Amino acid sequence: MKALVLEDIDKLVYKDIPDPIMKSGEVLLKIKACGICSSDIPRIYTTGTYHFPTVPGHEFSGEIIDCAPDVDRSLIGKRAAVFPLLPCGKCDSCKEEEYARCSNYSYFGSRCDGAFAEYISVPVWNLVLCSDKIPYTTAAMCEPASVAKHCADAGKIKPGDTVTVIGTGTIGLIAALWAKSLGAKKVIIVGRRDESLDFAKNVGIVCTVNSEKENALEDYLKITGEKGADVVLECVGRQKAINNAIMYAKKGGRVVLTGNPYGDITFKKDIYWKILRNELTVTGTWNSSYKSTINNWKETITALENGSLDIAKLITQKFSLKDYEKALATVKDPKKFSVKVMFEM
Secondary structure, three states: OEEEEEEEOOEEEEEEOOOOOOOOOEEEEEEEEEEEOOOHHHHHHOOOOOOOOEOOOOEEEEEEEEEOOOOOHHHOOOEEEEOOEEOOOOOHHHHOOOHHHOOOOEEEOOOEOOOOEOEEEEEHHHEEEEOOOOOHHHHOOHHHHHHHHHHHHHOOOOOOOEEEEEOOOHHHHHHHHHHHHOOOOEEEEEEOOHHHHHHHHHOOOOEEEEOOOOOHHHHHHHHOOOOOEEEEEEOOOOHHHHHHHHHHEEEEEEEEEOOOOOOOOOOOHHHHHHHHHOOOEEEEOOOOOEOOOOEHHHHHHHHHHHOOOOOHHHEEEEEOHHHHHHHHHHHHOOOOOOOEEEEEO
């Protein structure tokens, strides 16, 4: 099969590799779509994956075309998105079904081969089946959408709340859409580029603030009636974004930190005072819930199928796998506007 193979840092090669071999309890998935995550960029160009060679890619969907002898063959022909985390199943976190906290997990696209390829073998447990109402490219967005749902849930959003989202990337925009669907009275999105904020307006988030403008905080407080937000969802991971998240919360408000850090984070005294004196609740989230009781992936599929969540419009560019250089250049180039860049097989 054809695949993109990371042979070393900054050495991604489009080549033929052997087809995957199914293990017990697995199905063979013909990959139809795979998104490029912002986290894929440092993996490919600067930090590497956990070993070489590795096939990157963890936001994917496809068609089940075969299954191991111990798997129900009625699955063949069905569509599925895939939860990319492979928990050990033995640690205390796994026993509590907190799989994102697993002490010894594997992960498609970083710790084991992922979906920048034509086929992949996947445990049945990781399959999230979906109907043909959902295009494969949209189904591949289930991963960031589920991360965003986990973020929004951590904020304990109630009907009537004012919710601020810091960040205009894929997860930030979807978190804002989830906040609306959860009944937030006002959703404000904060970003650094007018082009990104205009895009947010076009997908239904009409209240926006450019954090780079001189009077950004003043403008923001006017929108919130000088109070700040009940809930702030931080989806960037940079120093200024986290500082803004604390500054933009109202007294007694809730701040959820979701963005992967770009480097060390430090607080100036006046920012730290805000946490203490305003008695803020600051919560961190990682990945998504995949429990028997709370499953963000099934919630996402349901919302996509009933139309209460529309994320297809966040896909701004599509490329074939062989055009990977153009696809990755689009993600990397700050002069090229993109939200979600997708490989469509």
